[in-house]
Amino acid sequence: MADNHHTHVLHEGEALADAAKTALESSGEQWTKMRAAVFDALASFDRPASAYDIAEAVSNAEERRVAANSVYRILDLFTAANVARRIESANAYLANRHPECLHDCIFLVCDGCGETTHLDDDKLADGVRAAAKQQGFNPERPVIEVRGLCAECA
Incomplete structure (x- = not known):
């Protein structure tokens, strides 16, 4: 169960990317160039983003086509590592601004x-x-x- 007495540090910008990288690596995964690009795209949205939205943003940034299926796999890793949160009813994702904190x-x-x-x-x-x-x-x-x-x- 969650700890009822803790303080959240809400990361932004480069600190958010660093916290995400640390959380992903702590879960036993590597922080690759593509995973960093997907995270940067996800974090750039001010609303929940679909894998298609993120794929389009990464494709534009990388100047090459990135398939939504590849983005879905990375988002699954991010969700498992507490780096991203999935909005189930919208099939969309948000960057978790405090990935070091586990709670519902x-x-x-x-x-x-x-x-x-x-x-x-x-x-x-x-x-x-x-x-x-x-x-x-x-x-x-x-x-x-x-x-x-x-x-x-x-």
Whole structure:
């Protein structure tokens, strides 16, 4: 379960890329040129991005075609290493701004503009895990998504 008493360091820019590289290497994977390019593209989006969006951004940056299938494989590695978060209902991804911190995901997704806010509420996440366990279910990766309208769109 998540630690209820911790402080998040939200990385940006080069520090974000360094934190992602460290997290990926800590999971036993290599930080290759292509993985760095995919991460840079992912981190450049201010909203969740699809593998196709990311493939297009990398293709433009690299001046060669990069297939979405290759990007999906890298995103799977990123998700497993806590470098990226997947917005299940949108089949899209966000760079995790604090990859050194492991906890369950809670997302607020605006159906108007697409803005997605990642919340850290360990009490709520722990409650979901406890409810699942009461039913004899072993929760491995709870993801909570709340769809609606942000303050701007409401």
